[in-house]
Amino acid sequence: MELRKNYFADQRKDDLHEIGQPRPRSDSPGHVTGKTAYFADRNFPGMLHLKMVRSPHHHARIRSIDTSEAEKHPGVVKVLTAKDVPHNVYTILILIQIGPEDETVLADGKVRWKGEAVVAVLAETERAAQEAAAKVKVDYEVLPAVFDMEEALKPGAPLVNEYHGQNYYLYDSGECRKVRFGDVEAGFAGADHILEQTYQSSPIEHAPAETTGCVVAPEGNDRFTCYTNTQAMFFTLDNASIILQMPGSKLHFVGGTVGGGFGGKVDVIVEPIAILGAKLTGRPVSFIYSREEEMQISSPRAAEKVVIKDGFMKDGRIVARKVTGYTDAGAYSRHSPYGAQKGAGHYPGPYTIPNVWIDTYCVYTNRTPSSAMRGFGVTIGDFALEVQMDKLARLIGMDPLEFRFINAYRDGDMKAHRQPTEGAALIECMQEASRAANWPVAEKYLSMSSYTKGA
Amino acid sequence: MAIRRGRGVAAINYPTGMNLGGDPTQALVHSTPTGNFMVTLSSVDLGQGMKQIMAQICAETIGVPTDRVVVDTADTDTGPHCMGTFASRGTHRAGNAVIQAAREARQVMLEVAAEELEVNASDLETDGQGNILVKGAPQKSISIFDVALSAHFKRGRSISGRGMFLIPRSYPEKETGAMKPSTCYAHACTVAEVEVDDETGEVTVLTMKNVFEIGRALNPKMVEQQLVGGSWMGISHALYETTEPYYPNRDHGGTDFNQYLMPGPGDLAQTEIIVLERPSADGPYGAKGPGEMCANPQIPAVANAVFDAVGVRIDTLPITPERILRALKAQAGAPN
Numbered sequence: 118m119e120l121r122k123n124y125f126a127d128q129r130k131d132d133l134h135e136i137g138q139p140r141p142r143s144d145s146p147g148h149v150t151g152k153t154a155y156f157a158d159r160n161f162p163g164m165l166h167l168k169m170v171r172s173p174h175h176h177a178r179i180r181s182i183d184t185s186e187a188e189k190h191p192g193v194v195k196v197l198t199a200k201d202v203p204h205n206v207y208t209i210l211i212l213i214q215i216g217p218e219d220e221t222v223l224a225d226g227k228v229r230w231k232g233e234a235v236v237a238v239l240a241e242t243e244r245a246a247q248e249a250a251a252k253v254k255v256d257y258e259v260l261p262a263v264f265d266m267e268e269a270l271k272p273g274a275p276l277v278n279e280y281h282g283q284n285y286y287l288y289d290s291g292e293c294r295k296v297r298f299g300d301v302e303a304g305f306a307g308a309d310h311i312l313e314q315t316y317q318s319s320p321i322e323h324a325p326a327e328t329t330g331c332v333v334a335p336e337g338n339d340r341f342t343c344y345t346n347t348q349a350m351f352f353t354l355d356n357a358s359i360i361l362q363m364p365g366s367k368l369h370f371v372g373g374t375v376g377g378g379f380g381g382k383v384d385v386i387v388e389p390i391a392i393l394g395a396k397l398t399g400r401p402v403s404f405i406y407s408r409e410e411e412m413q414i415s416s417p418r419a420a421e422k423v424v425i426k427d428g429f430m431k432d433g434r435i436v437a438r439k440v441t442g443y444t445d446a447g448a449y450s451r452h453s454p455y456g457a458q459k460g461a462g463h464y465p466g467p468y469t470i471p472n473v474w475i476d477t478y479c480v481y482t483n484r485t486p487s488s489a490m491r492g493f494g495v496t497i498g499d500f501a502l503e504v505q506m507d508k509l510a511r512l513i514g515m516d517p518l519e520f521r522f523i524n525a526y527r528d529g530d531m532k533a534h535r536q537p538t539e540g541a542a543l544i545e546c547m548q549e550a551s552r553a554a555n556w557p558v559a560e561k562y563l564s565m566s567s568y569t570k571g572a
Numbered sequence: 573m574a575i576r577r578g579r580g581v582a583a584i585n586y587p588t589g590m591n592l593g594g595d596p597t598q599a600l601v602h603s604t605p606t607g608n609f610m611v612t613l614s615s616v617d618l619g620q621g622m623k624q625i626m627a628q629i630c631a632e633t634i635g636v637p638t639d640r641v642v643v644d645t646a647d648t649d650t651g652p653h654c655m656g657t658f659a660s661r662g663t664h665r666a667g668n669a670v671i672q673a674a675r676e677a678r679q680v681m682l683e684v685a686a687e688e689l690e691v692n693a694s695d696l697e698t699d700g701q702g703n704i705l706v707k708g709a710p711q712k713s714i715s716i717f718d719v720a721l722s723a724h725f726k727r728g729r730s731i732s733g734r735g736m737f738l739i740p741r742s743y744p745e746k747e748t749g750a751m752k753p754s755t756c757y758a759h760a761c762t763v764a765e766v767e768v769d770d771e772t773g774e775v776t777v778l779t780m781k782n783v784f785e786i787g788r789a790l791n792p793k794m795v796e797q798q799l800v801g802g803s804w805m806g807i808s809h810a811l812y813e814t815t816e817p818y819y820p821n822r823d824h825g826g827t828d829f830n831q832y833l834m835p836g837p838g839d840l841a842q843t844e845i846i847v848l849e850r851p852s853a854d855g856p857y858g859a860k861g862p863g864e865m866c867a868n869p870q871i872p873a874v875a876n877a878v879f880d881a882v883g884v885r886i887d888t889l890p891i892t893p894e895r896i897l898r899a900l901k902a903q904a905g906a907p908n
Contacts, residue, residue, distance in 0.1 A: 118796035118845040120789060125850040129788070129858065134700035135632040136857045139793035142624040143639075144617070175822065213593045213741075231822060264820045289746050296749030318889040319814035322832060326619075349656025350614045350648050373646020378618040383658050409827035417815045458592060458744065462753030467585035475749065484822070485815070489658060492864045495586060496809070496871070500889060503582035503872030507879065517876065521583050535750040542785035542850045546761035547583055549783040553846055554763035556581065567850075 161401035168246035170236035172228035175262035192245030199225035203362035219280035229448035262483035286479035296475035304437025304472030308428030316501035320417035327376025330405030380489035416488030423501035447486035459494030473533035529570035541567035573771035580876025586865030587754030594741035598652035599669035602732035607720035614651030633674035635698025660861025667856030668737035676733025756852035762869035773893030777841035787860030806870025
């Protein structure tokens with residue numbers, strides 16, 4: 118790695134003692150010698166293991182659940198169903214007033230994705246819990262499922278989630294989050310060229326070294342200590358408090374040393390049901406995702422579809438950009454309404470464009486619920502934007518890097534969401550990339566600066 | 573049939589934090605009787621090194637070496653509220669809270685030292701090595717060890733401070749979408765160089781040259797580990813990963829690291845990282861959040877490089893050999 122101190126030297130005092138120093142990490146020796154304690158290193162006498170019975174169907178009505186055989190299985194201590202969960206229908210962003218509550222801790226009457234938790238089994242060993250889970254009999258009436266966002270948005274599509282009433286999240290702005298800036302149609306009308314393209318992505322896994330999980334210990338004072346690898350301690354505690362209808366003062370969360378998150382540990386999935394298990398049995402409970410659960414049950418990055426329509430001039434200026442973004446939330450909201458909205462705040466990318474129209478939709482399908490991931494709401498948008506930029510440049514025979522200089526935002530430029538640009542540095546990054554990659558650009562681009570307002 | 577070479581570029585920016593949701597983090601700092609400092613938080617270290625960075629920020633602000641600071645984090649009985657570690661917010665939000673708490677603690681420390689030295693607190697400075705000196709008369713000094721002892725046992729003072737950082741939540745305007753998603757943005761420009769085998773569709777990423785602008789590299793070695801890891805993750809996202817390889821059929825999704833495709837060490841490109849620093853107006857010592865954005869620009873850079881190599885556009889991720897071969901066949905006019 119090289120630090121290029123010649124850029125922005127006038128904005129920086131390099132007079133610090135501890136900051137800017139490559140100090141060795143104090144936790145590294147523990148990590149690399151195996152001495153660091155993670156949540157799963159907690160082991161308590163009498164600890165129970167929790168395993169989930171999961172839906173084999175993408176969309177189905179539950180006619181009945183028979184747990185009698187599972188309860189008789191040797192080593193089984195408790196079997197939990199929806200009726201055991203005090204506040205079974207929840208949504209995590211209710212803490213920042215993004216409702217409605219739309220997801221069940223344990224399925225109640227219906228499953229909406231393949232893998233949804235239906236029954237929780239607590240047993241003396243992981244093996245006993247797994248074997249007993251296989252003995253739970255659930256009678257399903259399979260319903261038509263929808264896996265494609267366009268299909269889900271068509272009239273007559275199967276309704277994925279009754280708590281929403283339609284297959285998209287309803288923002289205060291309507292069926293999508295909107296950004297309107299300038300007059301996009303007038304921009305298209307005056308453009309030399311127009312290009313509309315569609316980009317898509319698949320869900321991907323966070324792939325942390327340490328799978329999601331927690332260990333819960335009931336304390337002598339009627340409190341519960343939850344050792345967890347959540348990325349957000351109070352966010353998880355407060356949601357657990359709502360789901361369990363238990364005062365937050367009864368809950369003590371301990372964490373903060375995590376084997377990778379990447380956004381995969383911000384859903385509140387394992388802690389509430391494990392605490393409930395500990396409360397109802399009076400025994401410590403461990404609920405740790407297998408690698409298979411981590412990869413196929415925990416939320417992936419959403420599948421996205423991005424349609425970009427650009428109007429641009431022969432000289433390289435983009436004069437109008439219309440973006441329609443679709444985020445596949447899967448069956449439940451989790452963080453997806455926020456992610457789609459974050460996308461609306463991100464488009465049209467780091468470029469100054471006078472006419473912009475943005476619609477971002479959060480769509481429900483019967484896919485695995487997606488949620489936050491590194492680059493949430495932005496990564497796929499950047500893929501779409503930057504491939505589109507390459508196409509536009511080539512369409513008018515311009516160098517793709519020079520094309521970006523022409524459109525790059527600079528300090529003072531008004532963004533589509535009506536904030537003036539501050540602290541821009543795109544131009545300098547591109548100048549340095551031109552040098553580092555030996556990708557020559559015209560001198561006039563090398564003498565540009567983010568400090569001066571664009572044309 | 574041939575191995576074809578191409579290169580592609582991408583340029584991006586990325587917001588720090590989640591202004592659209594409300595974004596508070598608090599910190600407490602106190603000294604032990606012998607002049608070490610405890611930072612108490614409820615923020616989570618995901619492995620990226622948050623504890624180390626908070627220690628360096630606290631040390632810089634108080635004016636002691638980093639090894640005099642211990643970070644105790646993520647216990648809800650002791651640590652004050654933090655929204656969480658996500659949205660590239662950890663260093664920016666918690667760092668600002670730590671600075672505020674450390675400043676308050678530093679002020680008390682200087683006041684106690686002033687009483688011991690019989691000078692005004694405003695005439696004192698720290699040497700960064702564990703001592704407090706009179707400005708312009710450095711022979712008149714006291715160690716922070718002695719100041720802490722004095723505070724605890726003689727002066728009855730608590731060398732401690734409270735820190736809070738909150739950017740008020742921005743609510744998007746319904747019709748126009750006017751909003752303030754972030755107060756600062758990190759930037760990047762990446763050039764990817766690839767080879768594409770037009771017989772097998774296989775892509776080899778040869779080099780990945782990344783320029784990142786991150787506000788301030790608080791610990792350059794840790795910045796490097798995060799940015800290199802991000803660059804690798806970008807390659808993985810571009811070329812390999814999906815939980816649904818046969819979508820819309822949901823069967824046969826990967827369930828372990830044998831089935832879920834990611835690049836191994838031999839598949840990773842020669843990676844170059846160059847860092848620029850334009851300090852953010854409201855970041856701790858100018859830092860921005862580069863944690864997420866560092867994995868983004870490689871994806872379109874690779875897609876553009878594949879086009880440059882073989883002349884087909886793959887607009888659906890991941891860019892698999894199958895998709896490249898189908899596109900090449902379509903381009904040649906052959907049926908898929």
